[in-house]
Amino acid sequence: MIDIRYVRENPEAARASQRARHADESLVDRLLAADEARRSTLQIAEETRAQQKALSRTVGKASPEERPAILADAQALAARVKELEETAAAANAEYEQIGLMIPNIIIDGVPAGGEDDYRVLKHVGTVPEFDFPVKDHLELAEGIGGFDMARGTKVSGSRFYYLTGIGARLELALLTAAADLAEANGFSLMITPTLVKPEIMGGTGFLGEHSDEVYHLEEDDLYLVGTSEVALAGYHADEILDLSDGPKRYVGWSTCYRREAGSYGKDTRGIIRVHQFNKVEMFSYCTPAEAEEEHARLLDFEEQMLAKVEIPYRVIDTAAGDLGSSAARKFDCEAWLPSQERWMEVTSTSNCTTFQARRLSVRERVEGKTQVAATLNGTLATTRWLVAILENHQREDGSIYVPEGLRPYLGGREVISPK
Secondary structure, rough: OHOOOOOOOOOHHHHHHOOOOOOOOOHHHHHHHHHHHHHHHHHHHHHHHHHHHHHHOOHOOOOEEEEHHHHHHHHHHHHHHHHHHHHHHHHHHHHHHHHHHHHHHHHHOOOOOOOOOEEEEEOOOOOOOOOOOOOOOHHHHOOOOOOOOHHHHHHOOOOOOOOOHHHHHHHHHHHHHHHHHHHHHEEEEEEEEOOEOHHHHHHHHOHHHHHHHHHHEEOOOEEEOOOOHHHHHHOOEEEEEEEOOOOOEEEEEEEEEEEOOOOOOOOOOOOOOOOOOEEEEEEEEHHHHHHHHHHHHHHHHHHHHHHHOOOEEEEOOOHOOOOOOOOEEEEEEEEEOOOOOOEEEEEEEEEEOOOHHHHEEEEEEEEEEEEEEEEEEEEEEEOOOHHHHHOEEEEEOOOOOOOOHHHHOOOOOOOEEOO
């Protein structure tokens, strides 16, 4: 949820953020109107209650003749207080409803526009050139005995799969390398819950316009997470943190689930867009003043991991209209996909400023007072990386070059040969 004090003082900045996102800027004015209504009504209610209490205290001193009139006036004021409190409660409900509809206010410099309006910040590595027909990741994986899509579909339906043999080992190597990198940089490793309560899922901002992406277990009223970010954001809900020694950093390893609603016909071959996958996700709690510096740090860790697997990539500054509701800024790393000759997102890191922490009541103590903390997240490795690794490191005979950064996790293996 956005900071109402900031919106009161900077209404045009909030409107500009909505415009940059191609969102409804009138929500800002509706929020301010509801905020004014709830505050002014509560003030009148408090003043009326004070009058009623003051009048009630005069009853004992009044003469028998005056007492009935005073009691009648006190009762009328009490009824008026109740009426005002009900009006204030309705105004507060409207305020909260509108507040939940407004995404985080973007950081200065974020490109305006939609999905195609990103800004490319840099390219790293050389796009490979092959002197033989390029195979896609599925053909390569089936050649080395790493995927079984047919049986995944038989057992669970479309967009499900089995990682088999060397495919399973390759994913474990990738995720373990990511966990090691994170731990070496001060992150605490966690295996996180994959089912969470509605207040945790909603608190992270995933039950807004993209709620159709989330699996919901109605009987238990629990949600399957699409990222361990959700469980890590909820880890310190309703707590006051000590951040005097720097950010609290966690890295979550979890299975993730996404419905992929609205993606019919997109990336149906292989494992680019699937319903279930594994991911190692960084998560930081820090002071609001440290958030942008921490964001740059998370991006650097992602790039260190991409260097380990030796794949060419680019970094983009995601446009406002393509940000999730909780992100104030997001950097994506996109790997080159030889079979389709395009860039494919493999990591993203988001600065959520105080948006999630305000919803989840995560605060920090500063000089005896408390303030809302900031939260950030960033992907360090996920199943989709196998697509880029296989395609960029393929050889003419169908074998796969193993990047040096993964070899210690695969028994020193330098090449994966076809079966």
